[in-house]
Amino acid sequence: MIALRLRIDPLPIVEPLIVRLRDDKNCAPQLEEAVLVSRYEDYREYDFEGFGLTVHVPSSVSLDGDVLMIMPGQKSAHRLIRADSKHNTFLVTEQCDQLCVMCSQPPKKHHTDLFAQFEEAAELAPAGAYIGISGGEPLLHKQRLFAFLLNIKATRPDLRFHVLTNAQHFEPSDMDTLDKIGRDRVLWGIPLYSSRHEIHDEIVGKSNAFETLETNLALLMRAGASVELRTVVMRQNADLLPELADYIATKAPFINVWAIMQLENIGYGRMNWTKIFQDTSVAFQSVKTAINLATAHGLEVTLYNFPLCSVPPDYRQFTSSTISDWKQKYLGFCDGCSSRLTCGGFFEWYNHAEGFHRVGAI
Numbered sequence: 001m002i003a004l005r006l007r008i009d010p011l012p013i014v015e016p017l018i019v020r021l022r023d024d025k026n027c028a029p030q031l032e033e034a035v036l037v038s039r040y041e042d043y044r045e046y047d048f049e050g051f052g053l054t055v056h057v058p059s060s061v062s063l064d065g066d067v068l069m070i071m072p073g074q075k076s077a078h079r080l081i082r083a084d085s086k087h088n089t090f091l092v093t094e095q096c097d098q099l100c101v102m103c104s105q106p107p108k109k110h111h112t113d114l115f116a117q118f119e120e121a122a123e124l125a126p127a128g129a130y131i132g133i134s135g136g137e138p139l140l141h142k143q144r145l146f147a148f149l150l151n152i153k154a155t156r157p158d159l160r161f162h163v164l165t166n167a168q169h170f171e172p173s174d175m176d177t178l179d180k181i182g183r184d185r186v187l188w189g190i191p192l193y194s195s196r197h198e199i200h201d202e203i204v205g206k207s208n209a210f211e212t213l214e215t216n217l218a219l220l221m222r223a224g225a226s227v228e229l230r231t232v233v234m235r236q237n238a239d240l241l242p243e244l245a246d247y248i249a250t251k252a253p254f255i256n257v258w259a260i261m262q263l264e265n266i267g268y269g270r271m272n273w274t275k276i277f278q279d280t281s282v283a284f285q286s287v288k289t290a291i292n293l294a295t296a297h298g299l300e301v302t303l304y305n306f307p308l309c310s311v312p313p314d315y316r317q318f319t320s321s322t323i324s325d326w327k328q329k330y331l332g333f334c335d336g337c338s339s340r341l342t343c344g345g346f347f348e349w350y351n352h353a354e355g356f357h358r359v360g361a362i
């Protein structure tokens with residue numbers, strides 16, 4: 001697994017520090033850049049404004065252009081941006097007002113506001129980067145998030161963001177801000193699990209969540225926002241996917257894409273796995289019908305986190321290699337599979353003993 005935390009020798013700092021690493025010893029470092037001085041088998045030394053920064057990584061790992069966040073007193077740095085990856089995400093809060101049965105990042109009560117540091121990091125991102133904003137629920141800190149997006153728009157208009165939100169916290173008064181942030185700069189990724197309010201509310205653990213979501217989808221439509229609806233397939237909602245396809249086609253035809261997703265077995269997803277995992281490698285019919293209905297209505301549909309071989313051949317065109325590179329793995333039978341280059345494989349923590357029954361090299 002690719003490391004998102006790197007061991008460092010602690011620095012005598014009192015505030016979080018954002019720093020971009022550079023390999024080119026002859027470059028003229030900008031403010032917030034550390035330049036490589038020495039490289040050894042399992043650690044590197046950088047010069048940062050006259051001070052030494054030691055990062056412990058194997059020599060095979062590329063760090064050139066990576067952006068780190070170093071917290072006071074900590075012996076590891078957060079690798080916020082990997083310059084050679086398309087899977088960079090800022091976890092802006094661990095607080096959430098929902099309690100979803102499959103949550104991969106169970107919420108915590110405490111919040112540390114690091115928006116200023118995330119802004120600094122984004123400003124150091126490679127040209128044209130697409131950065132995920134995740135939580136927790138990022139819009140619990142809506143004003144801070146909006147300010148972050150507006151500030152970055154001014155300083156780095158080339159960057160785009162995917163913001164994962166439960167859409168419970170938009171208000172009519174946000175219309176102007178959404179307009180200023182811009183339709184093309186942010187894709188709002190919003191989970192919707194069923195067209196039946198009681199099932200959606202039960203899955204997300206919050207009363208009236210469906211009703212609020214429905215209201216706010218209409219608001220996002222009026223704002224001209226870009227929206228990705230996300231539906232994790234579970235035993236609780238699998239049979240109702242065709243009904244949900246009809247609902248989306250009728251009530252939210254403006255969305256950019258409907259992502260039908262497989263479960264990630266970590267956090268509450270792991271805790272509840274045996275009660276919620278729907279083995280779509282042997283029970284794909286409802287997904288198939290939902291795709292047929294949605295595409296017939298002109299919706300774009302994508303299958304996220306489905307191993308390619310778990311999907312019937314006619315529907316593999318809808319799959320997308322979405323598992324982030326740092327938590328992606330392949331199993332023994334993937335060796336020699338002709339589709340390995342286009343398949344996203346499995347989550348690092350996937351347990352095949354309780355997973356897909358019908359998968360194998362194709």
Ligand code: SF4
Pocket residue numbers: 307308309310330331333334337338339340343344345346359360361362
């Ligand atoms: S065998 Fe492995 S690489 Fe091939 S399609 Fe299945 S999961 Fe993907």
